[in-house]
Amino acid sequence: MEINGVYIEDTFAEAFPIWVSRILITAATKRWAKIAATEATGFGTSVIMCPAEAGIEKYVPPSKTPDGRPGFIIQICHPKKKGLEEQMLERIGQCVLTCPTTAVFDAMEDADEKVKVGFKLKFFGDGFEEKAEMYGRKVYKIPIMGGEFITESTFGIKKGIAGGNFFILADTNxxxxxxxxxxxxxxxxxxxxxxxxxxxxxxxxxxxGASNPKYKFMVATTNHKMCPTLKGKIETDLPEDVNGVYEIVINGISEEAVKEGMRRGILAATKIKGVKKITAGNYEGKLGKYQIKLRELFE
Structure with missing residues (x-):
């Protein structure tokens, strides 16, 4: 199969289940909401060595937030429910509560469960916090030097998907x-x-897995067969005319959302002149239960 003249390999991206939270961070300005969202999702690329996977999903205009202020939705993901709750508490408590003018609200629809992150955060108020109902939500108002930090009492979590991916192979880096x-x-x-x-x-x-088992501290090592600089030195998976490779990894709240993200991303990539091939990473079904076949995304 070819799309926009780019060959789509007959393979699949292997994804795996993960617990996901979806949190709306608002602030007095878009700038401060973005700063808080960026801080809260730091060191969140891969659970291979990061404490969680996290990222900014989208901007939400004031007309669509509970408190009428600009905001950003973030996702925090973890393989275990307890680990996810801990990461939510730590990241909101250390990176959002500390940021000027911020508030946090639950943004997860159709949650599988609720966790009491806001209830636990209230103890930062040292007994001076106040329980309230605002914007039709149960919240805690925590006094801080910058005024009050508003947090929703509970946050929804659900079983989502991590590791949807595709590789872009092109003529140059x-x-x-x-x-x-x-x-x-x-x-x-x-x-x-x-x-x-x-x-x-x-x-x-x-x-x-690492190539050399002696290096216990290195959980995973470079995908050497996809490294352009190693062509001619090792057995490679790269065609002769490919000298640049990048991967896109997608997490999401559902398989359908991840598939749509992959589909749109691949379509956009194939429109760039010089892209030769799209493929994906998998581990012969040994890593996760989801096998997202690239060609089926376009059928």
Whole structure:
């Protein structure tokens, strides 16, 4: 199969279940809401070595937020429910509560469960916090030097999907990067998904397990067969005319959302001249139960 003249390999992206939270951060200005969202999703690229996977999903205008202020929806993801709740408490408490003028609200629809993150955060008020109902939601008002920090009492979580992915193979590194940027921009228009790596793009690539078992501290190592600089030195998976490779990883609240993100991202990438091939990463079904077949995204 070809799309816009780019070959789509007959393979699948292997994704796995993960617990997901969806949190709306608002502030007095878009600038401060963005700062809080960025801080709260830091060090959240991969659970291989990060404490959680996290990213900014989208901007929400004042007309669509509970308190009528600009906001951003973020997702925080973790393999375990307890781990997710801990990460939510730590990231909201250390990165959002500390940011000027912010408030947090639950943004998860059709949640599988609720966690009492706001209830736990209230104890930062040292007994001076106040329980209230605002905007039709049960919240806590926590006094801080900057005024009051408003947090919803409970937040919804659900079983989502992590690891939806595709690889962009192009004639040069610059072309591959341009195509990856176009893909990320297209994915931003899909509700319910995030691209957790820096700028939404994976430069490094990795494989499950380290090549040398002596290095216990290195959980995963470079995807050497996809490294252009190793062509001619090792057995490679790259065609002769490919000299640039980037990966896009997508997490989301549902399989449908991740598939749509992949579909739009691939379509955008194939429109860039010089892109030669689209493929995906999988581990022969040994990593996760979701197998998202690239060609079926366009049938």
């Amino acid at each position: 610059a072309t591959a990067l341009l195509a990856a940027e176009a893909a990320v921009d297209a994915i931003k228009n899909v509700d319910g998904v995030i691209t957790p790596f820096p700028g939404g793009i994976v430069a490094s690539g990795s494989k499950v």
